[in-house]
Amino acid sequence: KAGVTQTPRYLIKTRGQQVTLSCSPISGHRSVSWYQQTPGQGLQFLFEYFSETQRNKGNFPGRFSGRQFSNSRSEMNVSTLELGDSALYLCASSFGTSSSAAPTQYFGPGTRLLVL
Amino acid sequence: GESVGLHLPTLSVQEGDNSIINCAYSNSASDYFIWYKQESGKGPQFIIDIRSNMDKRQGQRVTVLLNKTVKHLSLQIAATQPGDSAVYFCAEIDNYGQNFVFGPGTRLSVLP
Numbered sequence: 210k211a212g213v214t215q216t217p218r219y220l221i222k223t224r225g226q227q228v229t230l231s232c233s234p235i236s237g238h239r240s241v242s243w244y245q246q247t248p249g250q251g252l253q254f255l256f257e258y259f260s261e262t263q264r265n266k267g268n269f270p271g272r273f274s275g276r277q278f279s280n281s282r283s284e285m286n287v288s289t290l291e292l293g294d295s296a297l298y299l300c301a302s303s304f305g306t307s308s309s310a311a312p313t314q315y316f317g318p319g320t321r322l323l324v325l
Numbered sequence: 326g327e328s329v330g331l332h333l334p335t336l337s338v339q340e341g342d343n344s345i346i347n348c349a350y351s352n353s354a355s356d357y358f359i360w361y362k363q364e365s366g367k368g369p370q371f372i373i374d375i376r377s378n379m380d381k382r383q384g385q386r387v388t389v390l391l392n393k394t395v396k397h398l399s400l401q402i403a404a405t406q407p408g409d410s411a412v413y414f415c416a417e418i419d420n421y422g423q424n425f426v427f428g429p430g431t432r433l434s435v436l437p
Contacts, residue, residue: 213368242425252369252414252427265424299368301425312357312418314425316368 211236213302213317221323227288230320232300234281240264240305241283242314243275246297255298258283259305287322295324333412335432344402348415348428353396355417355426360389360400363430364411372400372413402433410435 214233222228234241242265243255254267258277275285281302287294298321301314338344350358356377361369375382375389375398382389388401398415415428 251429254425254427301368313359313371313374314416315371316361318368 213300213315215298215300215317215320217320218318219321219323221325222290223325224290224292226290227286228290228322229284229286230298230300230322232283232285232302232317234283234300234302235315238302238304238315239281240303240314241277241281242301242303243283243285244299244301245269246299246319247295252299255285257305264305290324292324295322297321333430333432335434337434337436338405339436340405340407342405344400344405344409344433346400346402346413346431346433348398348400348431350396350398350415350417350428351426352417352419353393355419357418358389358391358398359416359418360387360398361414361416361427362409362411363414369414405433405435407435407437409433 213235216231232241240259242257245253245255255269255273256263256275257265261277272288277283297319299316299319301316303312303314359374360372362372363369373384373387373389375391380391386403390399402409412430412432414430417426
């Protein structure tokens with residue numbers, strides 16, 4: 210079974226631009242979560258999508274948004290980029306239900322975003 | 326590769342020794358716990374999990390211990406190897422499998 214894939218792996222943008230990152234979950238997983246990881250801040254939860262609906266949201270400004278498609282693939286968008294948005298953006302997928310299946314999240318390799 | 330965190334607690338162990346990484350969790354209602362390993366430049370990788378109705382679970386060279394009384398989780402790595410050098414995160418999940426909360430991470434450094 211293929212793992213979580215994220216594209217692109219690396220991205221360089223300038224302040225004020227916008228960016229879209231893509232995540233393809235493990236087949237059969239319906240939940241996709243996005244995290245921002247920076248040195249000193251650890252993993253910070255952005256939002257979670259389940260069946261094309263945002264189910265949970267972290268404490269990030271509205272410049273950060275996302276969506277999920279019917280095939281469970283997800284995208285996140287950051288508008289009006291700031292220098293502080295430079296980070297590793299991680300996507301994780303899981304079954305996302307309260308079934309007996311383990312709720313483990315499996316992570317992709319991340320997209321490294323550098324804002325200049 | 327880039328570093329995951331510059332100010333993480335660090336545990337240094339000699340190659341071949343056992344490692345114990347600790348984690349305190351916050352929600353007494355958390356139902357499920359996971360340990361992840363993150364190597365430089367990569368996403369977190371699942372190591373082992375444990376449900377709240379257990380207090381110990383063993384994997385290959387790893388053991389997770391759960392003490393619900395003091396809300397403490399630990400990861401034991403036997404015969405630590407250089408390839409074990411990484412940042413280790415614990416995560417707690419509610420019984421709906423929706424809310425994941427990650428610990429700050431511990432950097433494990435294996436000395437030759």
